[in-house]
Amino acid sequence: xxxxxxxxxxxxxxxxxxxxxxxxxxxxxxxxxxxxxxxxxxxxxxxxxxxxxxxxxxxxxxxxxxxxxxxxxxxxxxxxxxxxxxxxxxxxxxxxxxxxxxxxxxxxxxxxxxxxxxxxxxxxxxxxxxxxxxxxxxxxxxxxxxxx
Amino acid sequence: xxxxxxxxxxxxxxxxxxxxxxxxxxxxxxxxxxxxxxxxxxxxxxxxxxxxxxxxxxxxxxxxxxxxxxxxxxxxxxxxxxxxxxxxxxxxxxxxxxxxxxxxxxxxxxxxxxxxxxxxxxxxxxxxxxxxxx
Numbered sequence: 001x002x003x004x005x006x007x008x009x010x011x012x013x014x015x016x017x018x019x020x021x022x023x024x025x026x027x028x029x030x031x032x033x034x035x036x037x038x039x040x041x042x043x044x045x046x047x048x049x050x051x052x053x054x055x056x057x058x059x060x061x062x063x064x065x066x067x068x069x070x071x072x073x074x075x076x077x078x079x080x081x082x083x084x085x086x087x088x089x090x091x092x093x094x095x096x097x098x099x100x101x102x103x104x105x106x107x108x109x110x111x112x113x114x115x116x117x118x119x120x121x122x123x124x125x126x127x128x129x130x131x132x133x134x135x136x137x138x139x140x141x142x143x144x145x146x147x148x
Numbered sequence: 149x150x151x152x153x154x155x156x157x158x159x160x161x162x163x164x165x166x167x168x169x170x171x172x173x174x175x176x177x178x179x180x181x182x183x184x185x186x187x188x189x190x191x192x193x194x195x196x197x198x199x200x201x202x203x204x205x206x207x208x209x210x211x212x213x214x215x216x217x218x219x220x221x222x223x224x225x226x227x228x229x230x231x232x233x234x235x236x237x238x239x240x241x242x243x244x245x246x247x248x249x250x251x252x253x254x255x256x257x258x259x260x261x262x263x264x265x266x267x268x269x270x271x272x273x274x275x276x277x278x279x280x281x282x
Binding site: 024027028029030031032033034035036038039048049050054055056057058061062065081082085086087088089090091092093095096 | 163169172173175176177178179181193202203204206207208210211214215218219220221223224225226227228229230
C-alpha cells in the first residue's frame, strides 16, 4: 500500500499529557553525553532561571515519538516502520523542556511527496505545556520505501 | 557572548560509543529498534552492522553546543540530515567527533555549523544550530 496523500491536513487527536520527571531528564542527559549541570542539578538550573533540571534539546523527540506512533497506527496511512528511514530532523524552540512540564503534542502531516516507488513524509509535532503555551515544534522527514 | 567571528571553532569533542551507549540511549529514548543492538537483525535487514541511533548522534552533538552556551534555552532551532550511519563495532565501538563553528553571525543570533564525523566520514548533513547570543 503506497503512502496515503490524504494524510496531509488530516485531524489527529492531541497526545495524552506527558509529565517530564527529573530522573528521566537525568537519564536522558547521561544517554546523550550531556554533562552540563543544568541537566542534573536543580540548583544549577534554578541559577539559570528554570524551575527544575533542563532537558537536553533532543529530548523533545521522546514527546514527538508519541505522535509518530499515532501516524504508524493509522490503518490507511501506508507507512510501515520496517520500510521507514529517518532522513531529517528539526526542532524549533520557544523554551527548553524542564522537569515538571506536562506536555501535549499535536500531530500534523505537512507533506507527502512521491519519491520513486516510495514517499517522503513530513511529520510535525507541536508541543505545548499545561498552560497551552508553545514549547517546541519537532519536525521529522521520513523516507518510506515502496513495497515493490 | 561577545568577540565571536565567523569561522571560529567554539567547541570540539570526541565521544566514544560502545554497545552499552546504544542500549542506554534505547532505554532513555524509548527507541528499541533492534538494528541498534542486535547484530543478527542488522545483518538480516542488509546493514553492514549495528548502527547508532541517528537521534543519539544528533543528541550528543547538541550536548557539545549546550556545554559551550551554558544554557540550553539559548538554542532557538536545531536541524540535521542523517546522511551516513555510525557503525558501532561490538569490540571496538566507534568514535564520533563534533566540531562546532560559527557559520553566520548577527547582533542577536549566530548559526553554529556542526561537523560530525566518524571514521573520517561526515555522518550528519546541514547540522545547524541557531542560537541566541544574549
